Amino acid sequence: MDYRSAGVDVAAGRAFVERIRDSVETTRRPEVIGGLGGFGGFCRLPTGLKRPLLVAGADGVGTKLELAQAHGVHHGVGLDLVAMCVNDVITSGAEPLFFLDYIATGKLGPEAMAEVVEGIADGCRQSGCALLGGETAEMPGFYGPGRYDLAGFCVAVVEEDERIDGRRVVAGDRIVGVASSGVHSNGFSLVRRILEAENVSAGTMLPETGQELIEALLTPTLIYAGLVRALRRSGLPIHAMAHITGGGLPENLPRCLPAGVHGVIDPASWVRPPLFRWLQDRGGIPESDLWNTFNLGVGFCLVVPPGASAGIIDACRNSGHQAWELGMVAAGEPGEAPLAGMPY
Numbered sequence: 001m002d003y004r005s006a007g008v009d010v011a012a013g014r015a016f017v018e019r020i021r022d023s024v025e026t027t028r029r030p031e032v033i034g035g036l037g038g039f040g041g042f043c044r045l046p047t048g049l050k051r052p053l054l055v056a057g058a059d060g061v062g063t064k065l066e067l068a069q070a071h072g073v074h075h076g077v078g079l080d081l082v083a084m085c086v087n088d089v090i091t092s093g094a095e096p097l098f099f100l101d102y103i104a105t106g107k108l109g110p111e112a113m114a115e116v117v118e119g120i121a122d123g124c125r126q127s128g129c130a131l132l133g134g135e136t137a138e139m140p141g142f143y144g145p146g147r148y149d150l151a152g153f154c155v156a157v158v159e160e161d162e163r164i165d166g167r168r169v170v171a172g173d174r175i176v177g178v179a180s181s182g183v184h185s186n187g188f189s190l191v192r193r194i195l196e197a198e199n200v201s202a203g204t205m206l207p208e209t210g211q212e213l214i215e216a217l218l219t220p221t222l223i224y225a226g227l228v229r230a231l232r233r234s235g236l237p238i239h240a241m242a243h244i245t246g247g248g249l250p251e252n253l254p255r256c257l258p259a260g261v262h263g264v265i266d267p268a269s270w271v272r273p274p275l276f277r278w279l280q281d282r283g284g285i286p287e288s289d290l291w292n293t294f295n296l297g298v299g300f301c302l303v304v305p306p307g308a309s310a311g312i313i314d315a316c317r318n319s320g321h322q323a324w325e326l327g328m329v330a331a332g333e334p335g336e337a338p339l340a341g342m343p344y
Helices: 010-025 064-070 075-092 110-127 188-197 213-217 225-234 248-256 274-283 287-291 306-318
Strands: 052-059 095-105 130-138 148-159 174-179 240-243 261-265 298-304 323-331
Touching (some): 010 110, 010 130, 188 213, 188 274, 274 287, 306 323
Antiparallel strands (some): 174 298, 261 323
């Protein structure tokens, strides 16, 4: 008996590392020291920072992986992995520095794994961070053949005096919504149940759009790092930011607001994308569950002073992101000062 007969091909693993080397190299930042293959990755802090704070985040892609693997779509979930981590750390105004990935699989499928890593590298390039390293583990008997799971880890840096933490938020501030690209990477346990109940196949079309439903669901999560970078460089004031992930607006918007205020969202301020209408209709999802599961077309929120709202929206659109005034910040805890709309 040897390791290969037990299900782990060391030679294939080495060949895989060589295959992804060029993709990883394209994400390199000036602060990175050394190359791929060491026991650890090295990265200097950017120069010119007086009191740098490191901001770290970790996440995965969830059961979206089940749908992606069933349909042979691997590049997109690599993008998702980066997006889910990067979009969290940038809410503090931090600049993404580097990213690490962990891929666990039953048996290394070089083509699929290379597509995943190329997607991760693509996400890192979009974010402006280096793919500093990672780990690929073959775990036969634990994962089935062709199955894999992903975890990602991002480290960013921000000047302590310039971090965004919600402390400047006051009643009257405006909440700007930035569009999502779809379901992103949350709620797929519910999505998959609906697909099974509806016997959805690869050729099923999404009404109103002419797009295949599976393609719409597997659209990668938007990465907002470039947008936040552009807004920060513009000097436009931002009091708080929120990444709208699992739990939707009701769970994620309050995370960026200080005590004593709450957000009031106007549901009529945007048109809910057809994909979410299809999911609600076919799944019979109660309205409250829909809000607490999906982003409903809002992937990111910016809390800004009233006079800055129009400039922020214009800057978002100039960066290629659809944006609009989603609501406002009101005094008191949710329910203390009822206003039109939905208080969070």
